[in-house]
Amino acid sequence: MLVNPVVEPPEKQGPGADSPGSDRDRRPAGRRRHDREIVALALPAFGALVAEPLFVMVDSAIVGHLGTAQLAGLGVAAALLTTAVNIFVFLAYATTAAVARRVGAGDLPAALRQGIDGIWLALLLGALVIAAVLPAAPALVDLFGASGTAAPYASDYLRISSLGIPAMLVVLAATGVLRGLQDTRTPLAVAVGGFTANAGLNAILVYGAGLGIAGSAWGTVIAQNGMAAVYLWVVVRGIRRQSCESGRTAVKGDGGTRGWWAALRPDPAGIRACAHAGLPLLVRTVSLRAVLLIATAVAARLGDTEIAAHQITLTVWSLLAFALDAIAIAGQAIIGRYLGAGDADGARAACRRMIEWGVACGVVLGLLVALARPLVGPLFSSDPAVQDALMSALLVVAISQPVSGVVFVLDGVLMGAGDGPYLAWSMLITLAVFAPVAFAVPALGAGLTALWWAMTLMMLTRLAALWLRARSGRWIVTGAAR
Incomplete structure (x- = not known):
């Protein structure tokens, strides 16, 4: 059910409340x-x-x-x-x-x-x-x-x-x-x-x-x-x-209250404002979809065995993304609330803690995938060639999960901060880096494992861009609107 916000702005919490951005945030409490x-x-x-x-x-x-x-x-x-x-x-x-x-x-x-x-x-x-x-x-x-x-x-x-x-x-x-x-x-x-x-x-x-x-x-x-x-x-x-x-x-109008x-x-002005705020995120999303489509197109060029194994690997990767995206969603809501309350220190502290969560979840998910690899192949395919290709591709996915954990978290943090333009530009740059590397995979005679290393390079590029932004502090703009 719809309820009032669970956390009030710091100035309304009373003199005895802990300030979310204080040194206490770095303590266990x-x-x-x-x-x-x-x-x-x-x-x-x-x-x-x-x-x-x-x-x-x-x-x-x-x-x-x-x-x-x-x-x-x-x-x-x-x-x-x-x-x-x-x-x-x-x-x-x-x-x-x-x-x-x-x-x-x-x-x-x-x-x-x-x-x-x-x-x-x-x-x-x-x-x-x-x-x-x-x-x-x-x-x-x-x-x-x-x-x-x-x-x-x-x-x-x-x-x-x-x-x-x-x-x-x-x-x-x-x-x-x-x-x-x-x-x-x-x-x-x-x-x-x-x-x-x-x-x-x-x-x-x-x-x-x-x-x-x-x-x-x-x-x-x-x-x-x-x-x-x-x-x-x-x-x-x-x-x-x-x-x-x-x-x-x-609502209050010119002629009194309604x-x-x-x-x-x-409200045309409000709808236009929503569209304006969402446009950079649309660019980011389309660029990310383009990455996934390019990866699938390249896998199709590698052969039937490779595209079959790629589809299974992508399914596993997407399932893992749900777990990491859940932390990103929490980041959107929490960071937006802190910045709206004017609490920049609280936003930084929450960001740090969510990064730790992202790394921890990535490590756990990576270990699970690495251990479950022998079971995944027979579950999805009876073809030994597909199962062999899947073992190598899933190992790359497992290794990259800690990176993915931080990427998803920082993506959510910057979304919560309303830093859409930076997300759009960084994803366009990531697409520009990934596309030639991916298309080079079949040209060089490499296989599915190389394609998934290219996907890992894509995530590392995103990590570099998002980490630089997070470290710069330029995403921190307080107030009810960015």
């Missing part, structure tokens, strides 16, 4: 406080992140029993839809940082207003995506090389499922609102509820109603819109409650 905050935010965030890909897994499990062509069509459409939604993940990131700053500044009405602006931006972008996808569905499916038997199923699924894109973008923006309010439990509950509803609706519509792959698409759309409706109800309830608790209306519902109206 200060470290324990940061640990509690990180765990409270990161654990539910991890659960919500893991629940998201389960939507596609459920659809695949149910549609797979309809036939190979239907499953192939679902695979193409799901790849297109996932790409479309992931590009707009900045709606969650930018909203988290903006809301957390205003929470830290003690201005909850402004935080909620910022969230409403982000939700309106999500609706507008979702409408534009629908307008683009509906008429272009067959062409997009052909672009992905769907076979003649799979293409009609892919087009049908894509057209229907595109109707759920606005809802998913609203979910992203509203998730950012709640994260900024230091609440990651509500997104977890909504994600679990959405997953459960999606599974039930798919089974009923695909088999019970006999709608086939179209039933799977409609079930997902209904579940997505239900999730968006729950989020909107939570945010609206929070605005109304805050208005009642403050003893005043949520009802709390006026805060729900679209």
